[in-house]
Amino acid sequence: MTGNNAVSEAMRQINPDVVAAYPITPQTEAVEEFAEFVANGLVKTQYVPVESEHSSMSACIGSSAAGARTMTATSSAGFALMWEMLPIAAGLRTPVIMYVANRSLSAPLNIHCGHDDTMGGRDSGWIQIYSENAQEMYDNLIQAVRIGEDMDIRLPVMVSMDGFITTHSVERVDLLDDEAVRKFVGEFKAINSLLDVDNPVTIGACALQDYYTEHKRQHSEAIINSKAKILEVAEEFAKMSGRKYGLFESYKLDDAEYALVIINSAAGVAKMVVNELRAKGVKVGLLKPRIFRPFPAEEIKNALKHLKAIAVMDRVDAFGAGGTPTFTEVRSAMYGLPKQPLMINYIYGIGGRDIRLEDINKVFQKLFDVAKAGKVDKVFDYLTVRE
Amino acid sequence: MALSLKELSKKEETFVSGHRLCAGCGAGTTFRQILMAAEDPVVMSVATGCLYVATATYPYTAWKCNWIHSAFENSAATISGIEAAYQSLKRQGKVTKTIKFIAVGGDGGTFDIGLQALSGALERGHKFLYVCYNNEAYMNTGIQRSGATPMGASTTTTPAGSASYGKPVFRKDLTGIVAAHNIPYLAQTTPAHWRDLMTKVKKALAADGPSFLNILSPCHRGWRNEMKDSINLARIAADTCYWPLYEVENGEYKLNYIPKEKKPITEWLKPQGRFKHIFAKGGNSAETGSTHRSGPNQELINKLQANVDKEWEKLLKKCNQGDKKPDLETVGT
Ligand SMILES: Cc1ncc(C[n+]2csc(CCOP(=O)(O)OP(=O)(O)O)c2C)c(N)n1
Ligand code: SF4
Numbered sequence: 102m103t104g105n106n107a108v109s110e111a112m113r114q115i116n117p118d119v120v121a122a123y124p125i126t127p128q129t130e131a132v133e134e135f136a137e138f139v140a141n142g143l144v145k146t147q148y149v150p151v152e153s154e155h156s157s158m159s160a161c162i163g164s165s166a167a168g169a170r171t172m173t174a175t176s177s178a179g180f181a182l183m184w185e186m187l188p189i190a191a192g193l194r195t196p197v198i199m200y201v202a203n204r205s206l207s208a209p210l211n212i213h214c215g216h217d218d219t220m221g222g223r224d225s226g227w228i229q230i231y232s233e234n235a236q237e238m239y240d241n242l243i244q245a246v247r248i249g250e251d252m253d254i255r256l257p258v259m260v261s262m263d264g265f266i267t268t269h270s271v272e273r274v275d276l277l278d279d280e281a282v283r284k285f286v287g288e289f290k291a292i293n294s295l296l297d298v299d300n301p302v303t304i305g306a307c308a309l310q311d312y313y314t315e316h317k318r319q320h321s322e323a324i325i326n327s328k329a330k331i332l333e334v335a336e337e338f339a340k341m342s343g344r345k346y347g348l349f350e351s352y353k354l355d356d357a358e359y360a361l362v363i364i365n366s367a368a369g370v371a372k373m374v375v376n377e378l379r380a381k382g383v384k385v386g387l388l389k390p391r392i393f394r395p396f397p398a399e400e401i402k403n404a405l406k407h408l409k410a411i412a413v414m415d416r417v418d419a420f421g422a423g424g425t426p427t428f429t430e431v432r433s434a435m436y437g438l439p440k441q442p443l444m445i446n447y448i449y450g451i452g453g454r455d456i457r458l459e460d461i462n463k464v465f466q467k468l469f470d471v472a473k474a475g476k477v478d479k480v481f482d483y484l485t486v487r488e
Numbered sequence: 489m490a491l492s493l494k495e496l497s498k499k500e501e502t503f504v505s506g507h508r509l510c511a512g513c514g515a516g517t518t519f520r521q522i523l524m525a526a527e528d529p530v531v532m533s534v535a536t537g538c539l540y541v542a543t544a545t546y547p548y549t550a551w552k553c554n555w556i557h558s559a560f561e562n563s564a565a566t567i568s569g570i571e572a573a574y575q576s577l578k579r580q581g582k583v584t585k586t587i588k589f590i591a592v593g594g595d596g597g598t599f600d601i602g603l604q605a606l607s608g609a610l611e612r613g614h615k616f617l618y619v620c621y622n623n624e625a626y627m628n629t630g631i632q633r634s635g636a637t638p639m640g641a642s643t644t645t646t647p648a649g650s651a652s653y654g655k656p657v658f659r660k661d662l663t664g665i666v667a668a669h670n671i672p673y674l675a676q677t678t679p680a681h682w683r684d685l686m687t688k689v690k691k692a693l694a695a696d697g698p699s700f701l702n703i704l705s706p707c708h709r710g711w712r713n714e715m716k717d718s719i720n721l722a723r724i725a726a727d728t729c730y731w732p733l734y735e736v737e738n739g740e741y742k743l744n745y746i747p748k749e750k751k752p753i754t755e756w757l758k759p760q761g762r763f764k765h766i767f768a769k770g771g772n773s774a775e776t777g778s779t780h781r782s783g784p785n786q787e788l789i790n791k792l793q794a795n796v797d798k799e800w801e802k803l804l805k806k807c808n809q810g811d812k813k814p815d816l817e818t819v820g821t
Contacts, residue, residue, distance in 0.1 A: 118576040121569055147576035149568055152608030156565035159605065162558050163533060163569030169576055171569070189558050295554040295570055296583050298529035303549035305557035312546050 104267040107239040107274045108174070108200050109134035113144055114282035115246055117198075118169035118289065121149035121160035125179040126212050127264040128202040132174050154179035158186035158197075165195035166304050168291030170246070173197065176264060177204035180218035184225070190257045191226030192320060193305055196249035199227075200242060201261035202268045203365065203416070205452045213453020214264040216364065216417040219393075220426045222259070226320055228327055229394040231364045232262040233350075235272045240344055241391075243277070246286045247334045254327045255292070256320075263366040263416075265453060281341055324395050331392055348397040350389040351404050353379060357386030359468045360405065362413040362431055364390050367449065367456045374461040385465060390427065398434035405435065408442040409472040412464045414484070416450045424481055443471050449484040460485050491686050496524055500552075507550035508542040512715035514706035514722060515539045515621050517679040522590070522619060525689035529553065530588045533567040535597035536560035538628045538707070539621060561601040564609035564618055567591035571614045588693045589616035595636035596626040599662050610669040610698045617692045617699045620662065623707035631710040635660045638730075639795070640788055641762045643710075648765035653788055658795060666700045667736050674700040675735035677744075678722035684733055684744055691737070704731045712761020721759060728756045729800040734807065741806040750800075753793045 102110070108131040112120070120139075122132045139148045147169075151157045157173050165171040175183060180201060190197050205215030223229060230245060232238040241260045249258040262268060277285075293302045308316055328348065335346040352372055354360060363371050368389040378385045388404055390397075405411055413432070415425030423429060428446040435441055447464060450456045464484065471477055502523035509516045515538060523530070531554040534540050540557050543550040558566045567589050577583040591609070593602050598620040606618060625643050626632040632645040639658045642648040646655040666674050673695040675688045685703065692699035704725055706718035713721055725731035726745055730753060733745040757763040767784045 118580070119569065119572045121572065145576065145580055147572040147579075149572045149612065151565065151568070152604060152611070156562060156568070156605050156608055159558060159562035159565035160569030160572065163556065163566035164573040165569075166556055167531070167570040167573035167577075168582075169573035171573075185559060186562070193558065295531050295556060296574060296577065296587060298531070298554060298585055298587055301552055301554045303544050303551055303555045306544040306546040306549060307541055307557075308546040 102235065102274050103130070103269050103271055104235040104238055104262050105131040105202075105269065106134065107235040108242060109138070110276055111239045111242040111282075112172060113138045114277070114279050115170075115172070115243065115286055116144045116283065117146055117172045119147050119149065119161070119164040119171045120173065121151050121157045121164065121171070122173045123151050123154045123157050123175070123179060125154070125176045127204060127268040128174045128176040128179070128200065130268070131200060154182040155186060158183040158190060161197045162186065162190050162193060162195050163295075165190075165197050166193060166294070167296050168289070168294030170250075170289035171195070171197050172199070174200040174202075176202040177206055177218050180222060181206060184222060187222050187225035187227060192316065194255040194320070194323075195257060196255050197257040198242070198245050198249060199257065199259040201259050202264040203261050204264040211452040212264070214266050214366075214416065215451045215453070216415065219259060219261050220415075220417045223394055223426060226256070226324065227394060228256055228258040228324065228331075228392070230258065230260045230392055231390060232260060232267070233365055233368050233389060234267055235262070235274045236344070238262040238267065239274055239276070240338065240342065240346065243282055243285060244334050244338050244346070248327060248331055250289060251327075251330050252290070254323050254330055256323055256327065261365075266366045275342075277342060285338070285341060328392070328395050328397060346391060348392045348400055349404070350391060352387040352389065354386035354388060354404055356384055358384040358409045359465060359472065360386040360388060360408050360411050361461070361464060362388045362390065362411060362427060364393070364416070364427060367414070367416070370456055370458060371461050374458055374465065377458075378465060393427075396430050396434075398430070401431060402434045402438070405431070405442060406438050410443040410445070410468040412445050412447055412468055414447045414449050414464065416448075418448050418451070443475075443477050445471060445477055445479070446481045447484045448482070454485060456485070491683055499524055502526070502530075502552045503543075504550050504552060506548065508545065509538065510709060510715075512708050512718045513538070514623065514679050514704075514718050517719065518621050518685070518703055518705050521679060521682055521685050522689050523553065525686035526588060526693060527690070528586050528588045528693070530590050531555070531570055533558070533563045533570065533589075533591045535563040535593035535602060536628070537594035537597055538623070539592065539594065541628060560597055562605045563591040563593050563597065564602060565605040567616045568609045568612065568614050571616055589614075591616055591618045593618070593620055594627070595620060595622040595624055596634040598622075599635035599660060603665075606666075607669065610666065610671050610700070613697050615697060617689070617701065619701045619703060621703050621705040623705045623710060624659070625707070625710045627707050627710045636662065638792075640757075640766055640792060642765060643762070653765065653785060654762070663700075663702045666702075669698075670739065671698045671700065672696055673735070673737055674702075675744075676702045676704070676731065677733050678704045678726060678731060680719045680722035681726065681733060681745065688735060691735070710762065712764070713759050717759055721756075724751065724756050724759075727751045728753050728796065730756050730796050732800065732803055734803060741803070741808070743803065743807045753796050754789060757789070757792070
């Protein structure tokens, strides 16, 4: 099945009370399929075909605050249009679950993959999970429900995968039993529900100098603490499915001297190159972040600190910043080590541009050169660009 | 649906004192009346604006009903989600009570930035009442013009000056726009006509589908009138036919109030400081904004009067009531 099929199947099994969504390529197919499930009575969901993404997130916030398990989906421009509502969903502590098909932002308009959308929302207070392939997407979406709805966390979660590359290509996906998923996600527990008319609540009051900081501090603690819960849910999920997840995936890192850090589908290509180089006796590895918020800085530092040189590759620019999002996070995690690995930063694959084995190979060659020279001449570069 | 003050005075209030609305603000009176009229428990979604910041500043609240604020332009979208949750949970037997839903926005949050969300929610047929408390400008951010601001009003973004007579264009007919959505019930009213307002709230909440109320809500800060005159001004708005009280029930227009004697528009304009420049010596030309005049800007006054007359005639035709007078019982002026 395609990545989008995997999403709609997961949504069918999660069987949310409310889904409010608006179509955008390459997310659309997942919601269309889900709408069919609604039309055929396979789910109990009230489906709200809203008039925009701003309204889909607004409706999701209302629905979640009313005590309903709520899901939505979007991509790119739609994500950008909802942006105002993202910190509101998080600040009101509504555990909405959102599927994002990663796609580049305009202009120029482009419908293919880039991590511009979710990286632009990384500080909106949501938990962020990234998925390499359809299987991971399916597994992550199911786990997201348990993570976001945990009583100590109560935060919205977005789970994404690469637009077209993963959303539209056909892969083998192992689905769980409907019953197993139903049991795993459990019932939604409403707190301070807007529909509990015997106990009226005011949600979303304005908080100025005197209280705003305390609200944010609590939010901050919740998202930091979610790390432990994410691992706990992963462990339980492993028991049910046999598939293990962590905060990130370490691929041949233990004895590695050189490594790449890559999010989502390109990590798959990179693993092949790692295998080829390993066959030649070169000690290379890969780290693939799964949870970007909360960012597991300490754990990533420990996984990478023994390396000679690291290349962090992002599928998004951060125009004029000191590096792309993953790079700045990883580099700041490594700061303060007595002996720091050398680090370089590449932008690749934006707008859906293919990333090939030889491109990844080039990055490794660069790492070898850097390590040999003992210094970095150019921290930041575009990969596969026509000059 | 006879409403008696004696009976109403026994009812427990849902919108309570202690809020920080300006003394004499029309919004407070309006929402007290609205919630008094509701029989079932209600859930409210309120947009950013004066009503919001003045009634729900953490850790206080003036609302004894379930209530949410999420943003400025989306109270209709937020209520859509709440109502969808209600439909879903009711179907599953997890909610058993009958609950009514009210979304609220100021004129800015409704005529302008929130129009899309409102239109979408009306079109989708959610069962809710949308209330626009219309004080004819963005009051919370300091009296900027909105799509509801009348022509000639001086606001902080359309100030009257030596080359301007204030807002250069007429307000938009939001009630007409909403009527085009063919929803079961919509109406215009004012808090000065409490019996009319409350009757309309009851009808709106009983409607089988979306309903809408456009309520002229005096704001002395923005209108620059005497605090004590707020409610009286709302009455004058209806008496000059500047703000007709009417309703559209299943597509049928009905006038709820025909003034015994239609007052001239100047009676509405004169008590308000936002129109002061129109009556000042050297009032600017309505057409060009040039200042070669010695008396009030009669040209602009004529234009405003002509517009009121034209709209009133149009409305009379839509209502097509012939000699049938409106039921003054319900108006309670
Ligand atoms: C997206 C967005 N733009 C602008 C604002 C700033 N803002 C808050 S309230 C307001 C005006 C509200 O005016 P209105 O809806 O007429 O209500 P009133 O304050 O007059 O009662 C504005 C512009 C905002 N909160 N959000
Ligand atoms: S500024 Fe106007 S609308 Fe706002 S509280 Fe005061 S009187 Fe009411």
